[in-house]
Amino acid sequence: xxxxxxxxxxxxxxxxxxxxxxxxxxxxxxxxxxxxxxxxxxxxxxxxxxxxxxxxxxxxxxxxxxxxxxxxxxxxxxxxxxxxxxxxxxxxxxxxxxxxxxxxxxxxxxxxxxxxxxxxxxxxxxxxxxxxxxxxxxxxxxxxxxxxxxxxxxxxxxxxxxxxxxxxxxxxxxxxxxxxxxxxxxxxxxxxxxxxxxxxxxxxxxxxxxxxxxxxxxxxxxxxxxxxxxxxxxxxxxxxxxxxxxx
Amino acid sequence: xxxxxxxxxxxxxxxxxxxxxxxxxxxxxxxxxxxxxxxxxxxxxxxxxxxxxxxxxxxxxxxxxxxxxxxxxxxxxxxxxxxxxxxxxxxxxxxxxxxxxxxxxxxxxxxxxxxxxxxxxxxxxxxxxxxxxxxxxxxxxxxxxxxxxxxxxxxxxxxxxxxxxxxxxxxxxxxxxxxxxxxxxxxxxxxxxxxxxxxxxxxxxxxxxxxxxxxxxxxxxxxxxxxxxxxxxxxxxxxxxxxxxxxxxxxxxxxxxxxxxxxxxxxxxxxxxxxxxxxxxxxxxxxxxxxxxxxxxxxxxxxxxxxxxxxxxxxxxxxxxxxxxxxxxxxxxxxxxxxxxxx
Numbered sequence: 001x002x003x004x005x006x007x008x009x010x011x012x013x014x015x016x017x018x019x020x021x022x023x024x025x026x027x028x029x030x031x032x033x034x035x036x037x038x039x040x041x042x043x044x045x046x047x048x049x050x051x052x053x054x055x056x057x058x059x060x061x062x063x064x065x066x067x068x069x070x071x072x073x074x075x076x077x078x079x080x081x082x083x084x085x086x087x088x089x090x091x092x093x094x095x096x097x098x099x100x101x102x103x104x105x106x107x108x109x110x111x112x113x114x115x116x117x118x119x120x121x122x123x124x125x126x127x128x129x130x131x132x133x134x135x136x137x138x139x140x141x142x143x144x145x146x147x148x149x150x151x152x153x154x155x156x157x158x159x160x161x162x163x164x165x166x167x168x169x170x171x172x173x174x175x176x177x178x179x180x181x182x183x184x185x186x187x188x189x190x191x192x193x194x195x196x197x198x199x200x201x202x203x204x205x206x207x208x209x210x211x212x213x214x215x216x217x218x219x220x221x222x223x224x225x226x227x228x229x230x231x232x233x234x235x236x237x238x239x240x241x242x243x244x245x246x247x
Numbered sequence: 248x249x250x251x252x253x254x255x256x257x258x259x260x261x262x263x264x265x266x267x268x269x270x271x272x273x274x275x276x277x278x279x280x281x282x283x284x285x286x287x288x289x290x291x292x293x294x295x296x297x298x299x300x301x302x303x304x305x306x307x308x309x310x311x312x313x314x315x316x317x318x319x320x321x322x323x324x325x326x327x328x329x330x331x332x333x334x335x336x337x338x339x340x341x342x343x344x345x346x347x348x349x350x351x352x353x354x355x356x357x358x359x360x361x362x363x364x365x366x367x368x369x370x371x372x373x374x375x376x377x378x379x380x381x382x383x384x385x386x387x388x389x390x391x392x393x394x395x396x397x398x399x400x401x402x403x404x405x406x407x408x409x410x411x412x413x414x415x416x417x418x419x420x421x422x423x424x425x426x427x428x429x430x431x432x433x434x435x436x437x438x439x440x441x442x443x444x445x446x447x448x449x450x451x452x453x454x455x456x457x458x459x460x461x462x463x464x465x466x467x468x469x470x471x472x473x474x475x476x477x478x479x480x481x482x483x484x485x486x487x488x489x490x491x492x493x494x495x496x497x498x499x500x501x502x503x504x505x506x507x508x509x510x511x512x513x514x515x516x517x518x519x520x521x522x523x524x525x526x527x528x529x530x531x532x533x534x535x536x537x538x539x540x541x542x543x544x545x546x547x548x549x550x551x552x553x554x555x556x557x558x559x560x561x562x563x564x565x566x567x568x569x570x571x572x573x574x575x576x577x578x579x580x581x582x583x584x585x586x587x588x589x590x
Binding site: 051053072073074077078082083085089090091092093094098101102103105106107111114115116117119120121159163 | 427429430431432434435437438441442444445446447448449450451452453455459505
């Protein structure tokens, strides 16, 4: 079976600094892969190389077997690859519903049909379903900028799923979220994974969250993969403990 | 009530009432008044175009005056050469669309004040062409006796007729702008303004939308110029100097960037307000400048933004009073129950 995402020997250099150094991994359909590592280990740079924000110095990225290295993020998104960012990224002046419609509208029709067709691109029902799924119904018509941090985080995640992507890369989804909201977010992600067989790659610092959510974890340190395995295997791996705690 | 004030139905009602008011208005105005209100409409159209580029898509442009000039010269030269007005009008829009598209390319590389300087340089370039290329533009002497159109037997030569023609064209162009901003394109423009990186990750082709925002805004500026030429029937390069671009920028900001009615209100403060404040004579500009400073300090979202803040405040007040009434009712209910239990 072809993996949904296959990353082969990705290297990214910024001048003399090698941020990512020959990283390879693959993700199968329906799998939740976690990527962990200390600050500065190259996790976000790796994400940005996979998602077309950065052009990798070396290596290739394939989605469903198709070579996508260097594709623009918008083209990659239309191929079914979605993401969230480390810092909260919603559109504060748009309502919750419009944020979600926006997240799906570019997958419908052409520029012409988007100008002359339905005002909501036929996505209101889908947006409402997503709003209900992420339990944001009571704020559906509020401007996103007026929501609490946790609600914005949920909206941010919901936007990534709006277009029914094949693969979602979540960059620190638990960052800055309180414990109650964290449990809610994890439960929603697990529900999507179970219901839609959705495939995720998650970067996370919150060990409890990532261990409970992921099927498999890879650990980065200084731009290289130092360990790979199930959450239990990673928890007891001496190299991982050393990377996090030092000598 | 508060919800109605921010609803689309309310905005549509305001637009229809505005048009009806403008249809009735000429019967109470002298020719100068008609010219002034028509001038307001032309400036509002130019500001609507800039609002699309700046207010919605977030791309600063200091060249809107130049596009009004290109549109005016295109229509003026073509109609003076005997080309029918509708063709000249369309050519003005198409020409500005093409030039605006090209001007959009720097916006793919630079943003904010750097982009402002790119567009400012373009504005100066257009002004120099208008002033120095006498073979094309008649240089500092400008264009005179620009004819007013005769459309399907309707001669718009008289002030009132041309006023109605301007109103008709303004309504059509305003409807087109409303259509764009309320379509998925409008949503994509706002996303481009608020967070282009996130927009790109959601499949929004920010490059294409940036170019479109520039091209469409410029095109509407060109249409405004095509209306301006037969309205004033005489103009010269100074009519479209950098001052006009700055005025249009001020109209958008003061009225409320990123709102549909903002440019209409902004244009009114620039075109109509000076006439109403004639009583203040030379102090007008001082008063206006102070009002702008106060507005920008306390409400950078412009006059429309100020109105929205008032509505939001009133809505919050209403919600608070409803909640306290509910809390009081619940408190009284609990007290009654306790009293009942005591007995």
